[in-house]
């Protein structure tokens with residue numbers, strides 16, 4: 741939670757979260773996928789999105805690659821539209837501080853989307869435990885229930901991710917062409933107490949997505 745600033749005062753909305761949730765007939769929450777690049781976060785999150793959509797649940801996927809095309813664009817992307825200094829100042833790369841800011845911003849957006857009553861699915865590497873825990877605290881602080889953050893660890897061995905390598909990034913990282921690549925020369929801190937852990941190296945994306953939906957029902961986030 742950020743500190744108070746006397747010149748910026750919170751404005752209550754005229755429609756409450758409870759009213760929106762009643763209209764939707766389900767709660768809003770944040771389902772946070774974390775795992776190595778290539779672990780299957782986007783694929784499984786999108787498969788969950790489809791399953792929930794078919795059940796009439798209001799959902800949206802915030803995907804790392806997509807968010808880094810806009811809100812959290814990389815410096816190189818921003819310099820196409822703005823001058824280089826602008827890109828360097830506002831773009832987010834893959835150093836620890838930039839990843840922290842990436843996750844902080846996405847956490848804030850996900851919290852707003854949960855407040856709007858959506859089951860918000862996010863797919864970010866989010867390699868640092870403290871950054872994920874910080875989002876957990878922010879999201880959970882929004883309601884009295886305090887349990888709207890569901891962490892999903894897509895636990896796929898590095899060798900499997902590297903063999904998939906759909907964007908050829910592991911190859912480039914091994915060749916030293918990309919620095920700070922998670923799992924190669926930057927850390928990935930696995931969750932200690934994720935609500936859901938998926939064995940991403942076995943099972944089809946559809947099977948894994950079904951497991952997530954079953955867990956969400958068991959956790960009371962959606963009805964059976």
Ligand SMILES: Nc1ncnc2c1ncn2[C@@H]1O[C@H](COP(=O)(O)OS(=O)(=O)O)[C@@H](OP(=O)(O)O)[C@H]1O
Pocket residue numbers: 776777778781782804805808834838839840842843863864865866867907909918919920921922
């Ligand atoms: N250095 C480095 N490390 C990890 N990943 C990298 C890196 N450089 C580029 N990419 C590509 O960017 C995607 C990860 O972006 P995220 O916003 O999810 O990363 S983070 O949460 O800020 O760590 C990631 O996408 P996914 O493969 O979908 O995870 C990669 O395609």
Ligand SMILES: Nc1ncnc2c1ncn2[C@@H]1O[C@H](COP(=O)(O)OP(=O)(O)O)[C@@H](O)[C@H]1O
Pocket residue numbers: 775776777778779780781782783784863904906940941942943944945948
């Ligand atoms: N459970 C799975 N089994 C086999 N292949 C998978 C599985 N999940 C994802 N894939 C494939 O692995 C690659 C990386 O998946 P992706 O969802 O983009 O991972 P991430 O978002 O974690 O980087 C894609 O080519 C995808 O089709």
